[in-house]
Amino acid sequence: MKSADMSLNNAKALIFDVFGTVVDWRTSIAKEAADMLQPKGYDIDWHAFADAWRRRYQPAMEEVRSGTRPFTKLDILHRENLENILPEFGISGLSDLELDHLNRAWHRLSPWDDSPLGLTRLKKKFIIATQSNGNVALMVNMAKHAGLPWDTILGAEVCQAYKPMPESYLRACDLLGLAPSEVIMTAAHNDDLKAAARCGLRTAFVPRPTEHGPGQIKDLTPDPSIDISAISFIDLADKLGCP
Amino acid sequence: MKSADMSLNNAKALIFDVFGTVVDWRTSIAKEAADMLQPKGYDIDWHAFADAWRRRYQPAMEEVRSGTRPFTKLDILHRENLENILPEFGISGLSDLELDHLNRAWHRLSPWDDSPLGLTRLKKKFIIATQSNGNVALMVNMAKHAGLPWDTILGAEVCQAYKPMPESYLRACDLLGLAPSEVIMTAAHNDDLKAAARCGLRTAFVPRPTEHGPGQIKDLTPDPSIDISAISFIDLADKLGCP
Numbered sequence: 001m002k003s004a005d006m007s008l009n010n011a012k013a014l015i016f017d018v019f020g021t022v023v024d025w026r027t028s029i030a031k032e033a034a035d036m037l038q039p040k041g042y043d044i045d046w047h048a049f050a051d052a053w054r055r056r057y058q059p060a061m062e063e064v065r066s067g068t069r070p071f072t073k074l075d076i077l078h079r080e081n082l083e084n085i086l087p088e089f090g091i092s093g094l095s096d097l098e099l100d101h102l103n104r105a106w107h108r109l110s111p112w113d114d115s116p117l118g119l120t121r122l123k124k125k126f127i128i129a130t131q132s133n134g135n136v137a138l139m140v141n142m143a144k145h146a147g148l149p150w151d152t153i154l155g156a157e158v159c160q161a162y163k164p165m166p167e168s169y170l171r172a173c174d175l176l177g178l179a180p181s182e183v184i185m186t187a188a189h190n191d192d193l194k195a196a197a198r199c200g201l202r203t204a205f206v207p208r209p210t211e212h213g214p215g216q217i218k219d220l221t222p223d224p225s226i227d228i229s230a231i232s233f234i235d236l237a238d239k240l241g242c243p
Numbered sequence: 244m245k246s247a248d249m250s251l252n253n254a255k256a257l258i259f260d261v262f263g264t265v266v267d268w269r270t271s272i273a274k275e276a277a278d279m280l281q282p283k284g285y286d287i288d289w290h291a292f293a294d295a296w297r298r299r300y301q302p303a304m305e306e307v308r309s310g311t312r313p314f315t316k317l318d319i320l321h322r323e324n325l326e327n328i329l330p331e332f333g334i335s336g337l338s339d340l341e342l343d344h345l346n347r348a349w350h351r352l353s354p355w356d357d358s359p360l361g362l363t364r365l366k367k368k369f370i371i372a373t374q375s376n377g378n379v380a381l382m383v384n385m386a387k388h389a390g391l392p393w394d395t396i397l398g399a400e401v402c403q404a405y406k407p408m409p410e411s412y413l414r415a416c417d418l419l420g421l422a423p424s425e426v427i428m429t430a431a432h433n434d435d436l437k438a439a440a441r442c443g444l445r446t447a448f449v450p451r452p453t454e455h456g457p458g459q460i461k462d463l464t465p466d467p468s469i470d471i472s473a474i475s476f477i478d479l480a481d482k483l484g485c486p
Contacts, residue, residue: 075420127383137420140370140394151383152396157418175400177318177380 007227008202008240010182014122015131015154015172015201017163017187018139020211022119022130023109023146026050032105036098037091044089047213052088056081061133061162071160073135079103106134107141112208116147118233121242129154131172131185133162164195173201186236190223197225204236205229250470251445251483253425257365258374258397258415258444260406260430261382263454265362265373266352266389269293275348279341280334287332290456295331299324304376304405314403316378322346349377350384355451359390361476364485372397374415374428376405407438416444429479433466440468447479448472 019025029050037044060077063069082103086092094102122128128151130139135157143150156162159171173180180200187193188208197203205222206229212218222229230236262268273289280287303320306312325346329335337345365371371394373382378400386393399405402414416423423443430436431451440446448465449472455461465472473479 127387129383135420136395136418140372140419143394144370150395151386152379152393158401175379176383177378 008184010179011126011184011202011240012178012182013127013129013176014184014186014204015129015176017185017189017192018130018132018134018142018155019109020208021186021188021206022115022148023111023142024208024211025054025106025109026211026213028109029053029105032102032108036102042089042091049085049089051212052085053078053081056084057133065162065165071157073157074133075103075106075135075138078106104141107138108145109142111146111148112232114232114234116149118237120149121237122233122240123149123151125240125242126184127151127176129172129176131155131163131169163192166195166199169196169199169201173199184227189219190226193226194223202227206233206236207231251427253422254369254427254445254483255421255425256370256372256419257427257429257447258372258419260428260432260435261373261375261377261385261398262352263451264429264431264449265358265391266354266385267451267454268297268349268352269454269456271352272296272348275345275351279345285332285334292328292332294455295328296321296324299327300376308405308408314400316400317376318346318349318378318381321349347384350381351388352385354389354391355475357475357477359392361480363392364480365476365483366392366394368483368485369427370394370419372415372419374398374406374412406435409438409442412439412442412444416442427470432462433469436469437466445470449476449479450474 016022026047030046033049034046060081064071079099082099119128130150130153132139132155134155136153139153139155142148154172154175156168158175159168161167161171169185170180173183176183181202184202184204185193185196186204186206188206188211193203193205203226205226207220209216209220228239230239259265269290272293276292277289303324307314322342325342362371373393373396375382375398377398379396382396382398385391397415397418399411401418402411404410404414412428413423416426419426424445427445427447428436428439429447429449431449431454436446436448446469448469450463452459452463471482473482
């Protein structure tokens with residue numbers, strides 16, 4: 001890793017990946033699905049349900065990235081993906097209201113324990129903003145639910161481009177009125193960070209070793225190209241000199 | 244005025260005009276201009292300077308609204324307008340850095356006394372977002388400076404349309420995932436509120452009787468079509484049942 005002092009001195013803002021980095025989507029989605037569907041008599045592996053739903057996330061965005069489909073907000077992609085996986089798990093007969101409630105479980109994801117306090121400390125010294133593929137309403141509602149003190153919501157819908165497209169990172173910097181070298185992309189995912197680095201942003205890695213459950217093998221350690229690594233947002237705040 | 248109970252029951256979000264409604268641009272700009280230019284020997288009416296700068300605001304945006312010019316962020320329009328008025332006041336010889344610093348006085352406007360606390364209370368019950376013609380960086384920096392606890396920054400740059408264009412209000416609602424009838428536009432300006440109402444939004448008027456100085460004659464009282472009126476953001480929080 002490069003010296004943090006060398007490359008991060010000019011940083012004015014941190015922008016964050018959210019699903020997996022700030023919130024624990026897998027546990028939250030499994031719990032919400034179980035809460036709604038167990039009382040209806042369904043008895044399935046709820047974490048497998050969450051994984052199946054999430055597995056359709058990248059392919060759905062890829063249709064937009066490739067230009068096959070105009071920009072479509074993630075709430076709509078999530079809903080289509082939900083309706084596609086329900087038959088795989090033998091689930092049927094949900095009302096439109098129930099489908100909408102379950103789809104909006106993504107608006108109610110729980111934060112990792114260190115997220116609210118870590119972000120609150122980072123906010124004292126830096127602008128903090130989401131740079132998620134989640135749409136604005138999803139991120140605003142999640143922030144209210146999970147106590148995430150964002151200065152503003154950026155990301156795919158505002159930038160009209162899904163990560164890891166370069167436009168996504170570059171438009172976020174432009175909206176903040178900052179050079180890419182003044183912005184630190186923060187994520188638990190090396191691929192996201194490497195894409196941001198190719199656009200000139202600085203990078204911070206915070207591992208979330210149980211994002212994908214107990215058997216996770218990906219993203220346990222930072223790529224050598226990453227500028228700074230921390231074990232939590234609290235640790236990141238310490239390392240970046242936030243009170 | 245209509246009964247607040249009748250039309251505001253469904254409200255989930257308040258979106259705010261900012262210049263004049265949340266912050267006192269005239270006093271702030273006059274002070275910043277004086278702070279920079281008095282030591283250089285200039286002795287002019289600093290409030291007249293602020294008024295002259297602001298007078299070029301609507302015509303500059305009108306070029307964008309009319310399609311004569313592609314969408315251009317307010318920081319750039321402000322800078323052009325500044326360079327246009329300086330000769331009118333006999334001011335010359337400022338460096339690019341000084342011009343940039345003075346232009347960014349709009350990022351450092353001071354709030355009206357009731358704004359930080361009133362917004363903090365309104366945020367407990369509602370989503371609160373800017374719906375200003377100011378660009379994202381301007382609004383984010385102002386929020387840090389003035390202690391304005393926005394949930395997110397919307398407005399002209401995110402919506403790619405300057406108020407009072409209908410797209411501006413309607414895109415803000417769409418980004419929040421809300422129907423216009425679930426969103427209250429809040430402003431000290433009747434024209435802004437009437438434009439929002441034509442798009443189906445609810446409206447709240449908070450007078451700022453000294454925005455334009457001691458002789459102000461405009462926007463002292465709400466238009467009869469406005470849904471709710473309050474004398475301050477604290478009063479608005481009271482009337483909307485915010486703890």
